[in-house]
Amino acid sequence: xxxLITGVAGFIGSNLAKLFIxxxxxxLGLDSLSRGAIDNLVDVIADSSFHFKVIDCSDQIAFVSAVxxxxxxxxITEVWHMAANSDIPAGVNDASxxxxxxxxxxxxVLEVMKALHIKVLAFASSSAVYGDHGIERISEVSGPLLPxxxxxxxxxxxxAAISAAAESFLDRAFVxxxxxxxxxxxxHGVLLDFVNKLKVTPDRLDVLGNGSQQKAYxxxxxxxxxxxxxxxxxxxxxxxxxxGAEDAGxxxxxxxxxxxxxxxxxxxxxxxxxxxxxxxDVPKFKYSLDKLKKLGWAPRLNxxxxxxxxxxxxxxxxRNAK
Amino acid sequence: xxxLITGVAGFIGSNLAKLFIxxxxxxLGLDSLSRGAIDNLVDVIADSSFHFKVIDCSDQIAFVSAVxxxxxxxxITEVWHMAANSDIPAGVNDASxxxxxxxxxxxxVLEVMKALHIKVLAFASSSAVYGDHGIERISEVSGPLLPxxxxxxxxxxxxAAISAAAESFLDRAFVxxxxxxxxxxxxHGVLLDFVNKLKVTPDRLDVLGNGSQQKAYxxxxxxxxxxxxxxxxxxxxxxxxxxGAEDAGxxxxxxxxxxxxxxxxxxxxxxxxxxxxxxxDVPKFKYSLDKLKKLGWAPRLNxxxxxxxxxxxxxxxxRNAK
Numbered sequence: 001x002x003x004l005i006t007g008v009a010g011f012i013g014s015n016l017a018k019l020f021i022x023x024x025x026x027x028l029g030l031d032s033l034s035r036g037a038i039d040n041l042v043d044v045i046a047d048s049s050f051h052f053k054v055i056d057c058s059d060q061i062a063f064v065s066a067v068x069x070x071x072x073x074x075x076i077t078e079v080w081h082m083a084a085n086s087d088i089p090a091g092v093n094d095a096s097x098x099x100x101x102x103x104x105x106x107x108x109v110l111e112v113m114k115a116l117h118i119k120v121l122a123f124a125s126s127s128a129v130y131g132d133h134g135i136e137r138i139s140e141v142s143g144p145l146l147p148x149x150x151x152x153x154x155x156x157x158x159x160a161a162i163s164a165a166a167e168s169f170l171d172r173a174f175v176x177x178x179x180x181x182x183x184x185x186x187x188h189g190v191l192l193d194f195v196n197k198l199k200v201t202p203d204r205l206d207v208l209g210n211g212s213q214q215k216a217y218x219x220x221x222x223x224x225x226x227x228x229x230x231x232x233x234x235x236x237x238x239x240x241x242x243x244g245a246e247d248a249g250x251x252x253x254x255x256x257x258x259x260x261x262x263x264x265x266x267x268x269x270x271x272x273x274x275x276x277x278x279x280x281d282v283p284k285f286k287y288s289l290d291k292l293k294k295l296g297w298a299p300r301l302n303x304x305x306x307x308x309x310x311x312x313x314x315x316x317x318x319r320n321a322k
Numbered sequence: 323x324x325x326l327i328t329g330v331a332g333f334i335g336s337n338l339a340k341l342f343i344x345x346x347x348x349x350l351g352l353d354s355l356s357r358g359a360i361d362n363l364v365d366v367i368a369d370s371s372f373h374f375k376v377i378d379c380s381d382q383i384a385f386v387s388a389v390x391x392x393x394x395x396x397x398i399t400e401v402w403h404m405a406a407n408s409d410i411p412a413g414v415n416d417a418s419x420x421x422x423x424x425x426x427x428x429x430x431v432l433e434v435m436k437a438l439h440i441k442v443l444a445f446a447s448s449s450a451v452y453g454d455h456g457i458e459r460i461s462e463v464s465g466p467l468l469p470x471x472x473x474x475x476x477x478x479x480x481x482a483a484i485s486a487a488a489e490s491f492l493d494r495a496f497v498x499x500x501x502x503x504x505x506x507x508x509x510h511g512v513l514l515d516f517v518n519k520l521k522v523t524p525d526r527l528d529v530l531g532n533g534s535q536q537k538a539y540x541x542x543x544x545x546x547x548x549x550x551x552x553x554x555x556x557x558x559x560x561x562x563x564x565x566g567a568e569d570a571g572x573x574x575x576x577x578x579x580x581x582x583x584x585x586x587x588x589x590x591x592x593x594x595x596x597x598x599x600x601x602x603d604v605p606k607f608k609y610s611l612d613k614l615k616k617l618g619w620a621p622r623l624n625x626x627x628x629x630x631x632x633x634x635x636x637x638x639x640x641r642n643a644k
Binding site: 111 | 414417421425429432433436451453462463464465466467468469470471472474475476478479481482483485486487489490560562
């Protein structure tokens with residue numbers, strides 16, 4: 001019996017792989033290595049229970065044959081589908097990026113699960129499916145769902161296809177709506193962006209937007225813990241959970257200041273204009289985690305603690321990368 | 323200045339084309355003729371303001387070049403995107419049907435609008451985006467959106483992509499969430515299905531499910547009127563409206579009895595089991611039309627009146643088709 005992880009060399013996928021391998025599972029990990037990196041798999045790549053293939057999951061023929069081959073030797077009972085585009089602005093400029101890397105990967109995952117009778121799917125969705133709900137505390141039943149970016153749109157499209165599959169041929173589907181997740185191995189996101197900008201210009205940090213955007217952040221250690229808690233305890237067949245910190249979040253300004261203080265204390269911070277960093281950026285965002293709390297889980301770190309921990313980790317990661 | 327209608331030879335598209343031509347617009351109508359039929363265009367096909375091409379809008383190259391060619395001669399200012407799969411069970415059996423005919427047509431429409439700076443889009447969405455909300459009166463802000471069929475999933479995926487486009491490059495997007503629409507030219511649906519079954523076996527009508535499914539129906543004349551009312555009067559940039567009848571609807575059993583009474587009074591009605599006709603069928607469904615009523619519109623016909631009118635029209639259509 002084994003678990004398939006798509007996007008295994010990415011930020012979330014690599015953390016999941018480590019945890020599954022540590023708990024004795026056999027893992028088939030797939031990644032196109034377009035945004036993920038083999039270095040992220042350093043803790044598992046030599047383990048005999050970990051099987052890695054460089055596969056673009058949006059390439060139906062290559063993907064399906066790799067899964068069929070593996071399944072014949074070690075039946076897959078569960079899929080953790082983490083492969084997706086993670087570069088939101090890239091998808092705003094070119095809609096085919098999220099179509100291919102986020103939606104078509106999901107479509108192909110569902111097709112192969114249907115064909116091989118694999119019945120349990122866990123999916124990395126996003127708070128971006130909600131769009132801009134102003135000051136409303138957003139719960140899992142909040143509507144309308146009007147995503148502002150193709151990233152959010154193709155996450156919602158994926159959820160929709162999974163919902164239809166749950167009605168038709170899956171036994172269980174777990175849809176995790178993440179907010180901003182931080183930690184290592186960092187592959188993208190505002191913290192890595194700031195740390196890397198300061199490596200190039202140690203005396204100056206340019207911030208997109210006026211810095212007033214404020215969001216909740218979840219540390220990846222809490223994210224993984226929360227996903228597994230839901231996997232073990234939730235009862236619905238098609239099961240959707242907000243997963244995040246419930247605090248008011250941390251502003252981009254405060255993040256910029258923390259990164260500067262830790263990475264390059266003498267740098268001057270220069271802000272742009274407007275309250276959105278890019279098309280599709282939601283300026284403020286507040287989650288209701290009532291459903292998840294009722295299931296008996298809450299994150300250990302609040303947004304500020306998660307930011308502090310992740311800044312330290314990312315500075316260390318980038319030093320080692322030199 | 324002209325209007326592009328995709329799926330122009332289908333049920334809704336052909337009614338729209340007729341209305342636009344009557345009100346003096348120039349129309350480019352595209353249809354793959356896979357489910358639509360040239361016969362449906364009898365009222366407009368000879369009009370010099372109507373320009374028809376057989377194009378599969380999911381074929382990006384063919385579709386985009388046809389639109390670019392036409393736009394160069396008669397600039398398109400508005401797109402009414404009606405092309406979609408309308409066969410829900412077909413899409414349950416093979417997810418690629420709704421992917422191609424519903425979602426990829428929307429994706430291509432958005433790509434060509436972005437490229438040509440066409441700023442206004444009207445889209446035929448569906449009550450199927452909501453999934454099963456039990457006895458709740460469903461409004462436009464109801465959640466969660468968990469469609470039960472690939473049909474509903476790819477309508478929701480289309481809405482999501484349109485929402486992101488409205489944030490990025492469209493001026494206005496009108497998303498109409500239809501319930502069951504009836505009338506002529508009937509190309510699919512329960513009424514046509516029953517009428518045609520009785521043509522084959524005039525003494526017996528087999529009904530999928532136990533007949534208890536109850537839904538609201540809207541006559542196509544009301545649908546078109548409602549869509550244009552929203553187009554003229556709604557103010558939001560990304561504008562989503564439920565469009566339907568607000569009554570409790572009519573059961574499949576009552577519909578079967580009406581069709582038999584009108585088409586073949588001696589036929590015996592034989593019911594299946596279960597309260598769903600097929601995977602993805604929502605057994606009961608109740609719309610809130612408060613938003614639309616606030617905009618000053620309500621359908622002229624209730625569900626029963628719409629059914630009665632449509633049965634008469636469809637029996638006549640099918641007699642003429644002999």
